[in-house]
Amino acid sequence: MTLKNILMTIVAACCLWTSGCATVLTVAYPPVEETRKGDVRPGAQIGHHYVISEEKDGLLLQKEPLCAQEVQVINVKRKQLHGVIPAVIEIPFFGLGIADLVIAGTYTRATIEETDGGYVKGNQVLACGDLAFAPNEELILQFPVSLEVRRVTTDERGMIPMNVVQSFPGGESRFNVFVKLKEGPTFVRTFEKAPPRQW
Amino acid sequence: MKFTIKPIAVMLFAAVACLWSVQSARAEFVLNASCSSQITEAFGREALEAFMKDSGVNVKVHVFSSETCIDRLKNGFSNLAGSTVPLSRADKNAGLVEIPMCKDPMSIIIHPSSKVKHLTLKQVREIFSGHVRNWKDLGGEDLPIVVVTPSKSTGANQNFKSMVMGPFEFKDDLTANAAFTAVVGVKHIPGSVSFIANSIAIQHKDVAVASVDGRSPGDSGYPYHQVFYLVIKGEPDPMMKQVINYMISDKAKQRMIQRGMTPVIE
Numbered sequence: 001m002t003l004k005n006i007l008m009t010i011v012a013a014c015c016l017w018t019s020g021c022a023t024v025l026t027v028a029y030p031p032v033e034e035t036r037k038g039d040v041r042p043g044a045q046i047g048h049h050y051v052i053s054e055e056k057d058g059l060l061l062q063k064e065p066l067c068a069q070e071v072q073v074i075n076v077k078r079k080q081l082h083g084v085i086p087a088v089i090e091i092p093f094f095g096l097g098i099a100d101l102v103i104a105g106t107y108t109r110a111t112i113e114e115t116d117g118g119y120v121k122g123n124q125v126l127a128c129g130d131l132a133f134a135p136n137e138e139l140i141l142q143f144p145v146s147l148e149v150r151r152v153t154t155d156e157r158g159m160i161p162m163n164v165v166q167s168f169p170g171g172e173s174r175f176n177v178f179v180k181l182k183e184g185p186t187f188v189r190t191f192e193k194a195p196p197r198q199w
Numbered sequence: 200m201k202f203t204i205k206p207i208a209v210m211l212f213a214a215v216a217c218l219w220s221v222q223s224a225r226a227e228f229v230l231n232a233s234c235s236s237q238i239t240e241a242f243g244r245e246a247l248e249a250f251m252k253d254s255g256v257n258v259k260v261h262v263f264s265s266e267t268c269i270d271r272l273k274n275g276f277s278n279l280a281g282s283t284v285p286l287s288r289a290d291k292n293a294g295l296v297e298i299p300m301c302k303d304p305m306s307i308i309i310h311p312s313s314k315v316k317h318l319t320l321k322q323v324r325e326i327f328s329g330h331v332r333n334w335k336d337l338g339g340e341d342l343p344i345v346v347v348t349p350s351k352s353t354g355a356n357q358n359f360k361s362m363v364m365g366p367f368e369f370k371d372d373l374t375a376n377a378a379f380t381a382v383v384g385v386k387h388i389p390g391s392v393s394f395i396a397n398s399i400a401i402q403h404k405d406v407a408v409a410s411v412d413g414r415s416p417g418d419s420g421y422p423y424h425q426v427f428y429l430v431i432k433g434e435p436d437p438m439m440k441q442v443i444n445y446m447i448s449d450k451a452k453q454r455m456i457q458r459g460m461t462p463v464i465e
Contacts, residue, residue, distance in 0.1 A: 123255055125437065140464060144297050145285065147426065147463050174291070176298055178464065184448040185464055187440055190296045 020090055020097065022104035025083035032080050035117060038072030042128035043119070049127060050134065050179050050188045059160040059191075061137055061179070065129035069122030077113040081105060133158035138180040139188075141165065143172045151180075168193055230258045230438060233268035234281035235354055236377040238427050241303060241398035246454055250445050256438055264377065265354035269295065272432055279439060280430040283354025283396075297428040300446050301460040304397040304416030305359060305423040307409040308385050313392075315339040317410045323363060326392060329370030334390060345391040346371045349378040358425045359394050382406060396425060398458040417459055426463070 048063040081104055090097030135158050141150040146169045152160050165175070173193045178185035239262050251258055261277065268280040273293050286297045307323060309315065315337050318326075325331040327346055335341045348371040349355045355378035360369065373388075375381040381393040385406050392409075397416040400408050414421045429446055431439055445451060452462040 142299065142464060144299050144428070147299055147302070149464060174296075176296075178447070184444065187298065187435070187443040187447070189434060190298075 020083075020100035021086035022081070022083035022097075022100045023107065025086075026079055026081055026104040026107045029080065029082050031077040031113070034076050034078070036074050036076055038074045038116075040072070040122065040126075041070050041119065042067035042126045043070035043121065044068055045128065046125060047181075047186075048134075050137075050186065051131065052177055052188050052191075054191070055159070057159065058162040059165055059177075061134040061139065061154050061158045061160070061188075062131050063134040063137075064127050064131040066125045067128035069124040069126050070119040071122040072119050073117035075115045075117045079108045079110075081108050134179075140178040140180055140185055142176040142178065143169050144174060144176065145172050146170075148172075165191070230256055230279070230442065231277040232258055232260045232279050232281065232442075233263055233271040233277040234260050235265040235268055235283050235427075236262050236379040237265075237283050237303075237353075237355055237396045237399060237425070238281040240379045240402070241396050241427070241458060241460065242454065243402075243458075246451070249450075250442070253450075254441050254445060256441055258442070262377070264350065264352040265357075266352040269430060272430055278431075279442060282428045282430050283425050284357050285426070285428065286430065294433050295430055296433070297430050298443060298447075299463045300427050300429055300451075301455045301462050302424045302426055303460045304421050305355070305362065305394055305425055306397040306400040306416045307392065307394050307411065308382065308400050308403075308406045309409055310385055310389050310391045311405055311407050312389055313339060313342075313407060315409070316407055317413070320363070320412055323411060324365060324367045327359075327364060327369055327371075328367035342390040345373065345388050347373045347375055347381050347384040347388070347391050347393040349375045349381050349393075349395075353378045354425065355381070355395060359423075362423045363394075398460050401459055424461075427460070 044067060045065050046068050047066050049066050051062045051064070053060050053062075083104065084101065087097040087100045087104070090100060135154055135156045137154045137158070139152050139154065139160065141152065143149075148169050150164070152164050154160055168175070174190055176190050177188040179188055239260060247258060247260060250256070261271070263271065265282040265284045268277070268282050269284075269286070269290055271277045272280040273290065273295065282297070286295050307318065313334060315334055318337070322331065322337055326337075326344055327348070329346070331337060332344055333341065334344055346369075348369055351357075356369075373384055373391075375384055375393070378395060379399060382395055382399060382403055385391045385393045386403065397408070400406060400416070408416060411421075411423070416423075429443055431443070435443060447462070447464050455462050
């Protein structure tokens with residue numbers, strides 16, 4: 001047997017050993033299918049987010065469209081590493097168990113297949129438009145101490161005149177603002193009367 | 200080679216701590232609510248389950264007295280509170296905001312064996328201040344009156360005192376740690392009397408509800424009502440707004456009406 005043959009035999013043996021349990025088992029097992037989340041995009045409009053602010057001549061109501069979040073689903077097929085324990089046992093005997101694990105590891109990385117699984121509804125909402133004036137919206141002003149409720153409608157600029165919100169029932173210093181919608185009132189915020197100026 | 204156990208224990212502890220923190224980070228967000236015992240009982244566990252199912256928001260409810268609920272919210276132990284007492288000036292200055300949800304009559308509850316079912320305001324005050332000690336003085340049987348009151352920190356106690364007692368002080372025989380447990384006391388102790396939200400009283404057919412000055416809770420003109428409030432700290436986030444909107448929604452209003460409460464936003 002020539003030296004060349006001996007070397008080739010050694011290399012072949014090495015290849016054989018390194019293609020040990022871990023590699024064979026990893027290749028033999030079918031890939032595992034899993035999903036992961038991809039891009040997030042706004043879906044169908046579900047309502048509005050209302051913002052109310054105090055202006056010089058009254059309260060200004062604005063709204064911005066809200067959309068349901070849609071999340072991309074990505075299907076992933078991946079080989080999982082198997083035969084780790086036999087490969088570890090190989091290490092003290094042949095020293096090639098490590099190479100076996102490395103090769104098995106390359107299979108797990110090389111066999112990732114990703115396909116677009118479409119979009120599904122997420123569990124959050126996203127703003128999906130610009131903030132704009134909210135004209136002709138019915139507001140409910142609730143005074144928490146007296147439980148008095150006032151109803152006002154915003155004008156074409158989304159404004160409520162100051163005189164409507166300046167007269168507080170006795171003992172009140174705050175009111176809660178709700179927008180009346182088809183599906184029921186929605187809370188916007190609480191306003192507090194400015195304390196009297198100290199001189 | 201010397202092999203000590205200490206480094207291994209430290210490594211194991213570190214590994215467990217890492218795994219635990221990863222697990223915690225994955226857990227979904229939970230809204231912590233501190234709720235008065237009366238509100239919890241008035242709405243019932245099914246209301247909370249229905250809300251969680253409809254909204255997908257996970258809520259954990261901790262039941263305390265109204266006063267404790269407000270303190271927990273103020274100190275950051277909960278995201279929102281359900282209270283039966285209005286906010287004080289100090290609470291408002293601390294950034295708390297109250298949103299009234301509904302009104303509920305305050306009922307005077309009596310052990311079912313009692314023959315006395317109709318009282319006057321004067322008699323109610325005499326009973327709860329200890330000036331009348333036997334049911335026979337009110338036209339009933341010869342049986343000592345056992346006054347059961349919810350503890351001072353409860354909304355029921357504070358509201359009853361401000362609405363009914365006038366200048367009189369409570370003199371009780373038994374103090375219930377939560378408003379709801381007063382019902383349990385009245386149910387089991389002959390001659391006992393207490394007070395509770397009417398929405399809770401009507402769920403317990405084995406206690407009698409007394410009328411006051413000829414009016415029963417639920418009658419128009421019955422003067423003693425508690426207000427149930429949702430309390431938040433500062434501007435609510437979208438999740439909190441979802442809870443608020445649910446509590447004033449038509450679905451919640453239906454539940455309130457079914458249980459004898461009156462929604463404050465029609």
